[in-house]
Amino acid sequence: MGRVSELYYGWVVVAACFLGSFVVFGLSYSFGVFFEPILEEFGRSRGATSVAFGVQSLMLYLGAVGVGVLVDRYGTRRMLAAGTVVLVVGLVATSRARSLPVLVFTYGVVTGLGMSVLFVVSYATVPRWFDRRQGLAGGLASAGLGMGMVVVAPVADVLIARVGWRSALLLLAGCAVALLAVAIAAVRDEPAAEQVPDHEFDGGFVESPRTGIDERLAAVGAIARSPAFLALFAGWLLVYTTLYIVLSHLVVHIVDLGLSRTVGATAVALIGGASVIGRVAIGHAADRVGRVPTFVVCSAIMGVATVALPALDTVAPLLLFAAVYGLAYGGNGALLAPLTADLFGRENINAVFGLVSVSLGLSGLVSPYLAGAGHDVLGTYAPAFVAAGLVALVGAATIAAAGRLST
Numbered sequence: 001m002g003r004v005s006e007l008y009y010g011w012v013v014v015a016a017c018f019l020g021s022f023v024v025f026g027l028s029y030s031f032g033v034f035f036e037p038i039l040e041e042f043g044r045s046r047g048a049t050s051v052a053f054g055v056q057s058l059m060l061y062l063g064a065v066g067v068g069v070l071v072d073r074y075g076t077r078r079m080l081a082a083g084t085v086v087l088v089v090g091l092v093a094t095s096r097a098r099s100l101p102v103l104v105f106t107y108g109v110v111t112g113l114g115m116s117v118l119f120v121v122s123y124a125t126v127p128r129w130f131d132r133r134q135g136l137a138g139g140l141a142s143a144g145l146g147m148g149m150v151v152v153a154p155v156a157d158v159l160i161a162r163v164g165w166r167s168a169l170l171l172l173a174g175c176a177v178a179l180l181a182v183a184i185a186a187v188r189d190e191p192a193a194e195q196v197p198d199h200e201f202d203g204g205f206v207e208s209p210r211t212g213i214d215e216r217l218a219a220v221g222a223i224a225r226s227p228a229f230l231a232l233f234a235g236w237l238l239v240y241t242t243l244y245i246v247l248s249h250l251v252v253h254i255v256d257l258g259l260s261r262t263v264g265a266t267a268v269a270l271i272g273g274a275s276v277i278g279r280v281a282i283g284h285a286a287d288r289v290g291r292v293p294t295f296v297v298c299s300a301i302m303g304v305a306t307v308a309l310p311a312l313d314t315v316a317p318l319l320l321f322a323a324v325y326g327l328a329y330g331g332n333g334a335l336l337a338p339l340t341a342d343l344f345g346r347e348n349i350n351a352v353f354g355l356v357s358v359s360l361g362l363s364g365l366v367s368p369y370l371a372g373a374g375h376d377v378l379g380t381y382a383p384a385f386v387a388a389g390l391v392a393l394v395g396a397a398t399i400a401a402a403g404r405l406s407t
Contacts, residue, residue, distance in 0.1 A: 026148020057364020083117025139283025149272020278330025
């Protein structure tokens with residue numbers, strides 16, 4: 001294998017995946033900013049309104065199962081283009097929704113399916129291009145999520161104040177098309193052997209075999225039945241309970257405390273900004289100290305921070321929470337796909353990653369609704385925050401067990 005003197009194209013793929021994660025999670029995780037105006041317009045309960053975000057989260061990750069198989073079979077570029085079309089159709093339809101059930105379908109189902117394609121391509125493509133620097137590359141690619149939160153949540157807040165939430169969605173959809181067009185042009189499936197720099201892959205780079213869908217499904221099914229996979233699935237489901245409760249309810253929780261919605265949007269943006277640092281710095285460090293233990297520690301910190309959240313009621317502590325939570329979330333978010341590749345290999349990585357990501361969808365479907373319904377009954381988010389944090393600590397221990405079971 002010859003040494004490559006030019007820029008390794010894998011870094012261009014990283015940039016394309018950065019744009020994909022920027023769009024999908026910048027849009028998805030800005031829901032907390034849209035929550036209050038949607039709540040006011042349709043006059044429904046917080047639990048019912050939260051269903052829109054929950055359904056979108058479920059479709060984003062549930063759709064990833066089929067999407068992963070299709071990406072492995074038909075390629076990233078075609079599927080990314082198809083996902084872009086579905087995403088934009090969903091956002092435009094959402095901007096015209098005249099009832100909450102219609103909004104749940106357009107924003108939750110249609111937009112969520114488009115997002116699922118962007119998610120799989122943005123996260124599962126990078127492990128095909130990197131091994132030794134997989135944590136760093138994955139961190140840089142997934143840092144688009146954090147930057148999306150930094151940019152989109154405050155911009156959405158300003159747009160909502162000026163033109164209303166419906167027009168704000170249309171403007172964001174137009175920006176998404178422009179960014180995704182660049183990503184579609186740049187993304188590739190995997191390198192040829194002669195493109196890979198020396199020492200990037202231990203034992204040398206081996207191109208993925210071209211097999212049919214039946215063979216891929218059989219291989220993925222065998223992995224899905226393994227104890228390590230089941231432990232990882234359960235661990236992600238439990239840990240990410242905190243994320244979906246925080247992102248869907250933090251803004252309105254801060255408003256309940258008597259602070260402004262802008263403070264809430266700032267906190268969401270700070271989570272995103274801190275996660276960018278965590279994804280790059282912690283992702284890079286994980287290449288040296290181990291990706292499983294790094295993921296476990298970051299998950300535990302997310303749990304502890306969420307348990308402490310009900311005790312915070314002024315601006316400075318709330319922003320400190322956002323910074324700490326964002327760093328930890330960025331650290332484990334950078335390692336979602338690398339961890340999957342470490343435990344189960346790179347062959348059929350899109351399909352395996354899509355399947356384990358269903359756990360995130362289930363967490364995203366159930367936890368925002370339960371937190372909202374709990375507030376409707378109790379008038380406070382405190383029990384939901386504490387319960388989610390404790391559940392995340394159990395999840396961290398479960399992920400540690402997955403690492404042991406895979407060896």
